Amino acid sequence: MEDLNNDPKVSVIIPTYNRAERICRAVDSVLAQKFTDFECLVVDDGSTDDTAERLAGYDDPRLKILRQENRGVSAARNYGIAASSGDLIALLDSDDEWVPEKLLKQVTFMAEAGFEISQTDEIWIRKGKRVNQCKKHEKPEGMFFDRSLEMCMVSPSCVIFSRKFWEELGPFDEDMPACEDYDLWIRAGTKYPVGLLRERLTIKHGGRPDQLSNSVGCLDLYRIYAIVKLLQAGTLTADERNMALDELQRKTGFYIGGCRKRGRDEQAVRIERLVQGIIAGEDVLPSEIIEN
Known part of the structure; x- marks a missing residue:
């Protein structure tokens, strides 16, 4: 699966802000991937805790640390993607993590099926305990513009999309402090089918007040x-x-x-x-x- 050129096959983008207690878990899950042809760009969005010190402890050439003044998750993701060079772009939130086979299985799945965007199923952890998803949160596949309008049906930490997809539909809207992913997915919903790898390869942690869904009103x-x-x-x-x-x-x-x-x-x-x-x-x- 290794690429013969100098650019990595996959660019992993992790924005983070004041999550020193969690960012290392996310980074560790990327560096532990069985698929190794990647770069991992962590964008520190102006953290004021000890995020920088913790990230400085890594010694892996695939890991790149970028920093900017606090401008929000959209700007952080855009900055990371602009600095990346992979053919495929994988998003990961700094409070989530991947199982070791995630990139290997998803990259193979996309290559075999010809998708420009895909996602995996996920495990939900809320306040430290695994919970079952409601039926309305079951991930669809293919073209589902109507369902994307109702609610966000693509999870950032589960998704990989191609550079072609991004150049046509990006960037994230930096005027949006939240729901920036909803905005991108509905713009994409009439153009690209979304592949679904029906394996729980992403672990999403929630139930905390620092999450955007809890900290941004309206x-x-x-x-x-x-x-x-x-x-x-x-x-x-x-x-x-x-x-x-x-x-x-x-x-x-x-x-x-x-x-x-x-x-x-x-x-x-x-x-x-x-x-x-x-x-x-x-x-x-x-x-x-x-x-x-």
Whole structure:
């Protein structure tokens, strides 16, 4: 499986921010891979704990440590990918880990099936205990734009995509502090089938307050923003546009209801007005959705 040129086959990108207690577990799981033709780029997004000191303890030429001022996960991933050189790009969150066969099996799977993007199944650990996934979280395969609109159906720590995929659909939106992966997957959902390797090769750890899903409020607002961007891009078919509009109205209803329960009536009215304008065909800038 080794490549004869100087560039690695796979570039592994790990963004991290103040996770000194967990980043080494993620890095160790990459360095323990049975597939060895990779580079691992850890992007320290301005950590203020002892992340830098812990990473400095590694002595492996495949590991590269990059640092930037704190700009968020999207900017960190973009920075890492821009500095990488592999034909394939694998994402790993700094609080997750891989089993040793993950890269070997997934790279082989993609080569044999001809996928530009694929993911594996995963094991969920919540507060140190393994938990079963709900049926709605079961991963689909192929083309599933409609399901991607409803919820994020691709897990970053499970995914590998080609350089071709990234050059067409990247980068991650740096204006999004969360749901940046949802944004990328719905943009990809009408263009590329997603391969699914039905083996639990990724271990996802959750249930902590430092996770973006817990620390960033109003996630539906960023999903609304992502759908608005997609609608305004003008690349959808009539059927796809109708799916996106239906989901936009559904998510807007949830978001507005939440605003009113919390006494944020002015925000509810503002978002409702903007979305009604989009549905009516008005030229609404996506940035208006998330402006302060």
